[in-house]
Amino acid sequence: MIDHIVLVKFSETTTEEQLQEVIKRFRALRNKIMGVVDLQAGLNFAQSNTDYQVVLKVRFEDREALSLYGPNPEHQAVAAYIREVGRVDSIVVDIEI
Secondary structure: OEEEEEEEEEOOOOOHHHHHHHHHHHHOOOOOOOOEEEEEEEEOOOOOOOOOOEEEEEEEOOHHHHHHHOOOHHHHHHHHHHHHOOEEEEEEEEEEO
16 A cells, blocks of 8 residues: 655645645545555644644555546646645655565
C-alpha cells in the first residue's frame, strides 16, 4: 500500500470557511477514485508549525492507483479549488507501507 500525504500552505487572505470547503471537497473524493483504501483530511493544529494549515492523506492499494490519482478529473477539480482559494505551497510525501 501507498500513503500519499500532502501539507498545504494557504495565503493570509484564505478564510476559515474556504479551508473547511477544501477539506469537504477532498473528503468527497473517497468513493470517486478507484484504488483508494482510505482518505483523511483536516486542519493542522500543531502549535510548533502553523505554516501549513491543511493536511490531506490518501492510502492507495498500490503505486498504479497513485499514478492514476493525479490526472483523475475529480482530483483535478479539487486541486483547482485549492489553487483558487490561495494555495501558496505544498509538501508531498509518498511512502510504501
